[in-house]
Amino acid sequence: MKYGCTGLRTGTIKWPSPAVLRMSGRPLDVLEASLGDRVTVRLKSGDEHVGELAGYDQHMNLVLEDVTIPVEGSVEEDAPVEDTTIIRGDNVVSITP
DSSP states (O other): OOOOOEEOTTSOEEOOOHHHHHTTSOHHHHHHHHTTSEEEEEETTSOEEEEEEEEEOTTOOEEEEEEEOOOTTSOGGGSOEEEEEEEOGGGEEEEEO
């Protein structure tokens, strides 16, 4: 699917946001563009890890830094913080930049 301008019935033109354009690539291209940004990683177990994407490989093994693990019903400041976390790609369900 290619992104471009879409004419609405009102005659106005709406362009996709830069974030949408950035996400239009292949999965590894999206990870490359997200290096250094905070991402949310959802695991098969249902756990979520939020941290700065420091690295990845072709298997989508991930390295996250300054990781918080949100606990249901708590404020993010109360969540545990870890310096560096390595997540095996087989456990990843989704990565949200």
